[in-house]
Amino acid sequence: MNHEDDAAAGRHDGTTRRADRTPEHTFAALPPARGGSFARTWWGRAWLAALEDGALDGAQVRAGRRLVRAGAVGAVSVRPGRVTAVVRDRDGTGQRADVLLAELSDGQWDRLLNLAVERSGDMAALLDREMPPHLVEDAATAGIDLLPGLGDLEPSCGCGAWDHCGHTAALCYQVARLLDEDPLVLLLLRGRAPRAVLDDLQARGTAAAAPEPAAARPRPDGVDAAQVYAAARPPLPAPPELPAEPGPPPSLDTETPPAAGVDPTALEFLTARAADGAHRMLSEALNGSTDASAELTAGQDAVRLAAGLAGTPRAFRTAVGQRLAAGSGRSREALASAVRAWRYGGAAALSVLEDEWEVEGEMSVRARSALASAWEDDERPVLRSRGNRWTAVGTSCQLRLGRDGRWWPYRKERGRWVPAGDATGDPATALATALSCADGDGDGDESTGADAR
Template identity: 80%
Template sequence: MNREDDLPDTATGCHEGTTSRYDAATERTFAAQSPARGGSFARTWWGRAWLAALEEGALDNAQVRVGRRLARAGAVGAVSVRPGRVTAVVRDRDGTGQRADVLLTELSEGQWDRLLDLAVERSGDVAALLDGEMPPRLVEDAATAGIDLLPGLGELEASCGCGAWDHCGHTAALCYQVARLLDEDPFVLLLLRGRSPRAVLGDLQARGTAAAPPEPAAARPRRDGVDAAQAYAAARPPLPAPPELPGQPGLPPSLDAETPPAAGVDPTAVEFLAARTAEEAHRMLAEALGGGPHACGELTADLDAVRLAAGLADTPRAFRTAVGRRLATGSGRSREGLTSAVLAWRYGGAAALSVLEEEWAVEGEAWARARRALESAWEDGERPVLRARGNRWTVAGTSCQLRLDRDGRWWPYRKERGRWSPAGDAARDPATALAAAMSLGDGDGSGGEDTGAG
């Protein structure tokens, strides 16, 4: 692919392998690269951020996939990078070449001044750039100052000789190739934003010298420091308010790719696990911000199996059956046992699951509180006959039961198919909990929702 007719009409200079050169002005040219055999186009976080701007902002995902295949096949010629624009000739499978351009807004002079001031404040940021790394702190500080160094959603504009008005396979292929260049040298991004590497380094050197002029040793003040308690007690700006809880969990990335999965890897199962992980993260954030009844602390493998099974309801039946069976076996439960566990989890998470599976002796102060609650829950003559065993009170002559958890809450239960199953949410008042169980009528043998574990 490294041929002169592959070069964009704005490119100049020579090419050696995949190396780049610094142009005397503000342009760099990169030779065509060999086909990419498997793996990801972007290994670094800033390279992935570049591709995210393409993949999330393109209107036609099919064209993005075409571009990925073209780039992987080595169809992108020499790449010319200059402020605000990157250019290359991209060849279709029939050998036809199209000039593809991707445009990115340049930073203003004021934005460059603020960005360079931020970089020079930390010598480590400059060293990281010289080592081929993009410092995350520099990007974060720049964003706080209103400077978007990395491209955002829809910021990569496309222009192609094929006439497409949005990203086509040619411009998408060019973006994938640029991601490979960014992995090797983050200065490519700085050039796209308007400054050549030579100019950036010169400005940083000048600012560093101006900011820290040499000081005679005799004139340097003695720095003994201050007491740690005094430094901690010094006035500090208030922390920003925590972000609001999103209305729903985020969507995990799609695994739609032309590369076949490795042996033993089921993409559908991976997507399911990613979705459940997003839901669990959302639940944990909700607990952290406002508390709630489903807090479970650290998830054990047993608890996580039940949590995953609780998320199988909206999956295809064949998948639900296969995964449900594996979860039941892995958690040491039967099909019916996992079904009851899932029902308990949906009512109250780990706390409700503990009530389902653990029986404990109510003694001492816990017994006194339970007795007072039972005596005050009903008027005289209305209290049902309750037979106690451990933390479980069964209503004589019915299929209803009350169970007490260690926090003093009462959980309603009903007997279905010879097995006690959760029948509602917990309540502080045993009469309220029992009413929930009684409202379901006689046991109908439904046994709850099928998780497909059998």
């Protein structure tokens, strides 16, 4: 296929592109990529997975990584269906590299934008220049592949290579860095300028929210509540202001002895936690947000309560902690590990600690891509995998993959795997965090039978 002839004709994979609708954006050359992975976001990693899984020659992919780390990729020009840059070899010779990606048809754009309007969260994410996972998944179900898949990134290079060479691979890695900063670059590659897409999206959202003309609506029985609300006199009072702190719980220190089996100190603790929860929910309501993770299981809520014991008297903390451990089916040590995980990331971090699951499908592709690009060949640790856990051989450190695609650092303490830090999108960063605080307890081999549960 002669890609230059395609560009001159304004066509790629049968998609017509009129000259007066051909936007283009040129990004200045980025500085050399020093260490770590090339993509921090899930959409950047999905882009790289299309390159790394589709290239026939892995050596050329690695050569591309080296060129990006050396700062050999010049300014990147992005236009519908094509991304272009000059990539310089080590001897200074420049080669024009192009990567082509099929544009979406007008019908596909129409379905994609309607899907985004149906989910207010997806629409808000796009307007904030983020790529919502649900939109990509819903679009794929509807037959619209927004992100490239295996074999979708078509290379063309002045060096004459017929498959991906080091120059086109370097360009793909550079584009992944651009997508990390602004995923709407992908919209331009798929055929439309991001500003035009956002304007169209806002117009559709406004039209969807507009009330139906009164003449077109059936007349209901009774009175229109919206009219009653609008005509309310006097006006409704302003929403309450958020108190600076939760209200104090009632004191149960009375002369009346408690009933059998009732612990006044534990009740005071629970009422204090309830006041904290009420204060948080009021804050969310006044800010127009909700906490989707508020619905907890009994086991998760026991960990949440145990995490709130900090600052209470030691004897009380020990007694309540024992009851929470027993009630949630955990040992005291397991509850302590769970509390540590909770403080790092709530219910999501607790799931990473206690649940082991098989990484399959698209998640597996993204995980392999992230691990392959996180280190240079001479720096890559030996990792032994089991489910969503990768143990660094010869260390007491481990990586765990959460269901949201983030990597969690773990280390072994007294034969038990415990969380060692916050989650990150880069496995190299997560492992470095675990190594920096490893205590050298064991070699991290899960075959010893030690487990976090």
